[in-house]
Amino acid sequence: QVQLKESGPGLVQPSETLSLTCTVSGFSLTSYGVNWVRQPPGKGLEWMGTIWNDGSTDYNSALKSRLSISRDTSKSQVFLKMNSLQTEDTAIYLCAREEGSSGFFFDYWGQGVMVTVSS
């Protein structure tokens, strides 16, 4: 069955770089896009960016200068790197699969990983 699972450090120092991995199973990254979405504690959802099935990327312009999304199709993994982290980047980071045929929405989500930015 389709699964996505995020992994990465729970604590990052201010000004440092965040590196997260989304490991997927049950589908191919060459058939579906995978997105990163974040949610500050108790708040709403913010779309960060996507890596499409062809490997191209799109980013939220608010984060574009700090954000990079890439993948390793042989390992079924999608990577997020974001630099210059600040306390306001503290959030649950989720990866989600784009549904792919009817529109740009998400039919499967990972459980999320909590990232705290603090010294």
Place this chain on the structure above:
Amino acid sequence: DIQMTQSPASLSASLGETVTIECRASEDIYNGLAWYQQKPGKSPQLLIYNANSLHTGVPSRFSGSGSGTQYSLKINSLQSEDVASYFCQQYYNYPPLTFGSGTKLEIK
């Protein structure tokens, strides 16, 4: 960027009642709208896409409607398991995809 204004921010209703949550887009999104349910401590789950199409496995008491800039999610016969936050998301015009601010639904 398309802004999504969701209301109400919170809602309390009795079991068996019908509740409606609304999203207003800052411009016409031509039914490019999805609704998600997020239970406490869990990741979001897709309920509705294309404004009114029920996702596989979602109970029929959930329905979506609307057009243009105004959309709504209706939950008939409210059940205890419907306690959650609900978010709308537009995908007509991107990047960026944008979400509503969410509605927290509680049982009275």
